[in-house]
Amino acid sequence: MTEAALPAPVTAPAADREQLVAIGFVLPSFVIIAGVFALPLVLLLGVSIVDANGLTFTHYKRLLGMPYYLGVIWNSLRLGLLTTLIAFLISYPAAFALARARGPLRSVLLATLFLPLAASVIVKAFAWTILLRSDGIVNETLIALGIIEDPIRMIFTETALIVGAVNIFLPFMILPIYAIVAQLDPRYAEAAATLGASPVGTFFRVILPLTLPGIIAGVALVFSLSVSAYVVPTLLIGEKYPTLATTIAKAYLLAREPGFGAAAGVVLLGIAIAVVTLSARLSREPK
Amino acid sequence: MNRAAIVVCWIMAIGLALFLVIPLLVIAAASFSPTPVFDLPLTGASTRWYGRIGRLDGFWPSLLLSLQIALLSTAISLVSGTLAAIAIARGKLPGAGIFATALVSPLMMPGLVLGIALLQGFRAVGFTAPWATLLVAHLVITLPYVARTMIAGLARFDFTLIEAARTLGCTYPGSVLRVMVPALAPSFLIAGIFSFLASFDNYPVSIFLADVRTKTLPIRMLQYIEEAPDPTLAALSTLILLGTVILLFVSDRVVGLHRMAGTSD
Numbered sequence: 001m002t003e004a005a006l007p008a009p010v011t012a013p014a015a016d017r018e019q020l021v022a023i024g025f026v027l028p029s030f031v032i033i034a035g036v037f038a039l040p041l042v043l044l045l046g047v048s049i050v051d052a053n054g055l056t057f058t059h060y061k062r063l064l065g066m067p068y069y070l071g072v073i074w075n076s077l078r079l080g081l082l083t084t085l086i087a088f089l090i091s092y093p094a095a096f097a098l099a100r101a102r103g104p105l106r107s108v109l110l111a112t113l114f115l116p117l118a119a120s121v122i123v124k125a126f127a128w129t130i131l132l133r134s135d136g137i138v139n140e141t142l143i144a145l146g147i148i149e150d151p152i153r154m155i156f157t158e159t160a161l162i163v164g165a166v167n168i169f170l171p172f173m174i175l176p177i178y179a180i181v182a183q184l185d186p187r188y189a190e191a192a193a194t195l196g197a198s199p200v201g202t203f204f205r206v207i208l209p210l211t212l213p214g215i216i217a218g219v220a221l222v223f224s225l226s227v228s229a230y231v232v233p234t235l236l237i238g239e240k241y242p243t244l245a246t247t248i249a250k251a252y253l254l255a256r257e258p259g260f261g262a263a264a265g266v267v268l269l270g271i272a273i274a275v276v277t278l279s280a281r282l283s284r285e286p287k
Numbered sequence: 288m289n290r291a292a293i294v295v296c297w298i299m300a301i302g303l304a305l306f307l308v309i310p311l312l313v314i315a316a317a318s319f320s321p322t323p324v325f326d327l328p329l330t331g332a333s334t335r336w337y338g339r340i341g342r343l344d345g346f347w348p349s350l351l352l353s354l355q356i357a358l359l360s361t362a363i364s365l366v367s368g369t370l371a372a373i374a375i376a377r378g379k380l381p382g383a384g385i386f387a388t389a390l391v392s393p394l395m396m397p398g399l400v401l402g403i404a405l406l407q408g409f410r411a412v413g414f415t416a417p418w419a420t421l422l423v424a425h426l427v428i429t430l431p432y433v434a435r436t437m438i439a440g441l442a443r444f445d446f447t448l449i450e451a452a453r454t455l456g457c458t459y460p461g462s463v464l465r466v467m468v469p470a471l472a473p474s475f476l477i478a479g480i481f482s483f484l485a486s487f488d489n490y491p492v493s494i495f496l497a498d499v500r501t502k503t504l505p506i507r508m509l510q511y512i513e514e515a516p517d518p519t520l521a522a523l524s525t526l527i528l529l530g531t532v533i534l535l536f537v538s539d540r541v542v543g544l545h546r547m548a549g550t551s552d
Contacts, residue, residue: 022377032367032427038389041400120531126314224396245397265397268400
């Protein structure tokens, strides 16, 4: 409309030329995503079902048929589920406080989110190995407070694993929720209250649905990160909590069983794709 | 919200802030430990561990390798990712929405699976030089960060401003340089910082492409931690954290953390 109103100050390039330029612009990224991401993943699927004798499903039979490997898959899911649940329960209320904070307090709180987010995962996991040692600070503090008498074994337990995982993946939960909560118009809650809704009713029928996109984004991100975490279980619990991620690493780096490792990789990939697809569908649904 | 709910929210927020910062403070404190064990709370202070970082086995080549890979992959991704984001934002590209999703999708995929897929893929085509495979692999790690930030940044940019500048007598390159570049500079900086950090810290992809002589710093660090953790590692970790703090401080001055929180969804 504006183009028609103005006396065409610049000659607009032909539509097909613009499209050609656009294709030229995306070409380098397309080559990277197709050649170094999509194609290798398809090849991985091939490696998991083809061996020297042709088509085979032995790797999947071993993975999905043996109780040990079903336990491994469950360990991964359990790590993902517990981490996501705890991170959500902490992050959701905290996001509301963060959204109300102003001035220097807000800067400090945001800095405490961004610094750990940007900090190296290996550094943070290493910090937890120091914190949770039997002569570490957590034990000494608990003894000093009289909560326990003797140091308790914390490192290389599931508790250590979950505490570390929650700590490391927490910023990925609170930031998307905060981004939504900060834009929440307080007048919605006021309107609901004026119209006679109880605080609990306002929360479940107004605030929760409005913040759902942030929750879905945070939950999907934290679950896909924690279900496939490798550094965290390696340093905080070790051999006795085998996950799909540690099984993949072992198959490739120690046992030299690429076919089996690839099958475990495809299962983990399947979980990740399921989470992404589900979250995309949920956030598209009209509320 | 009623008063009790607000109090609960504040307790959670402050608890969360402390919980997130404690491991970082512990690392920094442990790096000044006077004894080879992590004697906390500190009974004295010593800076000798910082002097020992350079003597860690294979430290300098690994640091150099990680810096090279992170800087180069970030530079390449910034160029190709920004070009792609411009094409997507202009809306002249068929299937732009699907392509935008594809560009960001490696962020949600397990790093370890990408690592073994790349190992298989590179082997299949006979591409096995560790340095080059690491660089190419890190393009997939950095590109999604650039694409996500630049697509979000460009969604707020009004392309008719360029036309307006040209109407007012600016040349096309001049109007891009004087209108578009300043408007997108903050997004560009954030994209650069986060993709650099993602590459510099990557373990799950690099581990499958490294060999005995070509090990990135995270691979080296995990190896030190598993073999013999001592305060030297805490000192190295503290220096890495310090670098991260400086990068974040710069981006806060230029962009503001508040805006970063809004864009990094």
